[in-house]
Amino acid sequence: MTSLPGAKEVWRASAPLKVKFFFWLALHGRLWTAEHRMRHGLQQNNDCALCDQAVESTDYLLASCVFTREVWHRLLAHIGFQHLCPSDDSSLVDWWQQTRAQVPDAFRRGFDTLVLLVSWEVWKERNRRTFDGNNKTPAQVLALIRDDS
Template sequence: MGMATPDQDRLLLDALPSTPERKISSMFSSSITVEIGNGASTQFWTDAWLPTAAIPTFAPNLFKAVGRRRLGRSVKDALTDRRWVCDITGAHTALVLYEYVQLWARLKTFSYGLWNLIASSGAGQLMVSTPYVQRTGLALWAGRAWRGPRNFWHAAVPPKVKFFFWIALHGRLWTAERRKRRGLQLDVACALCDQLDETTDHLICSCVYAREVWSCLLHSLGSLATAPQQDSSLLDWWLLGRATLPQALRRSFDSLVLPVSWCLWKERNRRTFDHRSLMPPELLCCILDEANAWIGAGYGCLALLTASAA
């Protein structure tokens, strides 16, 4: 067997797996800067053009959901009409959605604070001032405008409940009706009433089980007239209920609607996956117990819920 040549040795070394050390990568990333210019030669997804870090660093799951052919999109092209959103072609898991919101928030801060890009291009003047849907609120997919008032994010409930309600407003809960449309199951009957198709609006508002829960709570608060009806949709009912209240009480109303909707969804999952069910009075007790635990954690506005039990 002959001796390997230097070129062969180099090829063998290149074939060995090489994982850069985290400290060295962090030192390298912090010691370099990317000059954006008009953004045409800076890659949106891979270059460290944001002040904090490159996108794969703080949003690795979102980065994996980007189509391979879209990784070369420039900053200029990506921020024009928010085209970067169209690059996300992978599964919209909870982690991907969470990192998507993080990226959108960083782009908003960066756009407003550190970069107000006005650059000249061959087609005229390019102005990238805000990729934040022109202050109309957060959109989940390109062309999908935010539904409902944005200030529900200030409701005194845990973040997971706000995120759930945000998904529900956009019709992205994995209800039986949606699962059937995706070919994942055949039965579309509501898990709570077993009468009508299980959609988001039906499950949280118009289902006879859900309406009994809402009626009991709102009746004890003297607001039975605001209870959802058989043909109510979640968004319309919620907005109408807020509109009938003084401005000072709307946050408290949100702090009632969000956790009750959350508990109705958990009851649906309990029946679907655990094959256990609670009657409406039992679910009301669970809602009040959970509200008391959250109040102890600092969510004081939820006292509106516990007041209904008095």
């Protein structure tokens, strides 16, 4: 039996259980993104709800999307770690695991929690845009992340 990379870290993070479960689903590729819904005939296109520039897959939405990367850049720039931002071709698990290895041991659990909370807020913003027609800016999403943490 092989273990999913990051599975243990998800459950050790200091985040609400619903956020941990959401991220666990993301690690397994089980989020109902536009790509997933289109594949099941539930919508006509698979464009990213946040940037409308690429196919909305879990990896794209939570790591590679321009909107998501701007949120990460704003957040990490405050603490001088903007060099840890995901790139435009990052996969969620690979970026998270490689980046957490660069974070000092004493801060890893906090970083894991941050990854989960940022992903959760990005997902909620995507849902606001998809289902409510309500858009927030990266700065507003960052403010929500700060409030949650």
